[in-house]
Amino acid sequence: MITVRIVTREELLDRRAAILADLGLTAEEFAAKVTSGGLVGTEWFASDELEAIEYLLEGA
Amino acid sequence: MPDAGLAEQVAAFSGTLDSLLNECLPNVPGVQVQVSRDRYEILPIGQTDKHGGVPLSVNGDVLAWLRFNYLCRSDITNEYLAIAKSKVGIAAAVDSTPIFRFEYLYRADRVPHSHIQVHGQRGALSHLLSKAGHPAPHDMAALHLPTGGARFRPSLEDVIQFLISDCGFDHREAWRRAVERERAAWRVIQTRAVVRAMADVAAGQLVGMGYTVIPPVSGHPARGGRGQHAW
Numbered sequence: 241m242i243t244v245r246i247v248t249r250e251e252l253l254d255r256r257a258a259i260l261a262d263l264g265l266t267a268e269e270f271a272a273k274v275t276s277g278g279l280v281g282t283e284w285f286a287s288d289e290l291e292a293i294e295y296l297l298e299g300a
Numbered sequence: 301m302p303d304a305g306l307a308e309q310v311a312a313f314s315g316t317l318d319s320l321l322n323e324c325l326p327n328v329p330g331v332q333v334q335v336s337r338d339r340y341e342i343l344p345i346g347q348t349d350k351h352g353g354v355p356l357s358v359n360g361d362v363l364a365w366l367r368f369n370y371l372c373r374s375d376i377t378n379e380y381l382a383i384a385k386s387k388v389g390i391a392a393a394v395d396s397t398p399i400f401r402f403e404y405l406y407r408a409d410r411v412p413h414s415h416i417q418v419h420g421q422r423g424a425l426s427h428l429l430s431k432a433g434h435p436a437p438h439d440m441a442a443l444h445l446p447t448g449g450a451r452f453r454p455s456l457e458d459v460i461q462f463l464i465s466d467c468g469f470d471h472r473e474a475w476r477r478a479v480e481r482e483r484a485a486w487r488v489i490q491t492r493a494v495v496r497a498m499a500d501v502a503a504g505q506l507v508g509m510g511y512t513v514i515p516p517v518s519g520h521p522a523r524g525g526r527g528q529h530a531w
Contacts, residue, residue, distance in 0.1 A: 241330030242314050243345060252336065259349050279434035281397045282350055288369060288387055289349040292334075292341045295371045295384065299339030 247296060256293045259286050306374050309381040310340045313372070316482065317342065321510065323478035324460050325366070325472055327355050340372040351396055356469045364399070365391045366463065368456070382406070388459050400443070404453050412531045414453030415444035446531050451494050457483040497527030 256267075263270060263286055273279060274287055310333060318331040329352075330345040344367070346352040353365035368388040375382035389401040401417040419441045429437035436442035447453050457479045464471040472478075493500040500520035503513040 241345070242311070242333065243330065244311075244317055244333045244335060249336075250442045252378070262349075277439050277442040279441075281395065284389075284398050284401075285351075285367070285391070285396070286349040288367075292369055292371060294345075296334060296336035296339050296341060299337040299373075 249297065252293050252297050256290060256297075259293075260287075261292060305379075306338065306340075306372075306381060307335075310335075310342070310372055313370075313381060314342050316485075318372075320457065320460070320478055320482050321354055322472075324464065324472055324475035325354055326357065326472065329354065338373060341369055342372065343367075343369040353391065355393075356390065356463060356467075358469060360470065362393050364393055364469070366459075367391055367398075369476065390459075390463070401441070402447070402459055403444075404450070406450070408530075411444040412446035413450050414432055414447045416447055416454075417441045417444060449527075449530050450479055451490050451497070451527060455483060455486045457486060497524035 257270070258265060260270060263283065265273070267290075270287075273283070279287060306465070314331050314333050318328070321331075328344075331341055332345045332347075334341040334343070344353050345498035347365075347369070350364070355362040356364040356366055366388070367390075370383055371385040372381055373384055374380070384406060384443055385406045386404045387401065388403075388465040390399045391397060392399055398417075398419045400405050400419070402415075403417065404414045405411070406413070417440075421440060425440060426437045434442070460475070463469045464475055499515075500523065503515060503520065506513050
């Protein structure tokens with residue numbers, strides 16, 4: 241089964257804000273954590289999703 | 301609006317992923333495509349920043365998740381689907397933490413374009429990384445093990461076979477046929493790309509095998525720098 245969703249810029253921004261709020265970090269703080277190799281547990285999943293959101297935002 | 305040609309290629313690629321997964325593993329949730337103009341993300345339905353992916357079970361008990369996402373766009377010729385990034389990982393269900401990550405980055409400055417990260421611990425490795433001044437000596441996942449660059453990187457088929465043959469996860473009866481079919485298709489695509497990047501090498505090899513090869517009037521194109529040198 242394949243589903244296709246067209247996502248808007250607003251949806252992507254909301255999703256990014258929700259993930260960061262859940263992490264309790266700003267985008268800059270989380271980026272610093274990624275760079276320093278300090279990710280633990282589901283932060284890796286959050287990092288993947290934030291990267292995907294940034295990528296999709298470049299097309300929005 | 302998304303480019304129709306690209307959208308069709310993304311649909312075909314997603315369909316191939318969905319079929320491959322369903323032919324190999326039980327309880328596959330399906331594949332979702334997220335579209336933002338000319339950018340695409342392909343991932344399992346239900347995969348979030350907290351959990352999910354394709355369940356990996358042993359005797360029916362879900363012990364891990366196969367998580368992936370492919371970030372896609374057109375290549376520089378605007379003709380073919382290109383992967384900007386792909387991430388394929390195995391995460392333990394018990395603590396929702398990655399175990400292995402197979403990653404490909406079209407743009408990579410500090411790490412290999414294609415690499416594996418292992419989330420494990422080894423005292424001797426931490427010791428030597430510490431001596432070497434590594435910034436994260438305690439974290440094996442901070443190492444990016446190179447896996448052949450863009451053209452010779454492992455495919456999803458390789459990871460699926462690893463999960464079934466080496467790890468022993470539950471699988472469908474006909475998994476091997478599906479893996480071998482799609483791996484053969486993947487390698488045809490990659491071989492074409494290698495030939496484009498090193499046409500003179502391909503021509504020389506074919507001539508050595510008895511073929512007659514006539515180069516274009518402009519001569520052999522220069523070898524691609526990325527194909528030759530990128531790690």
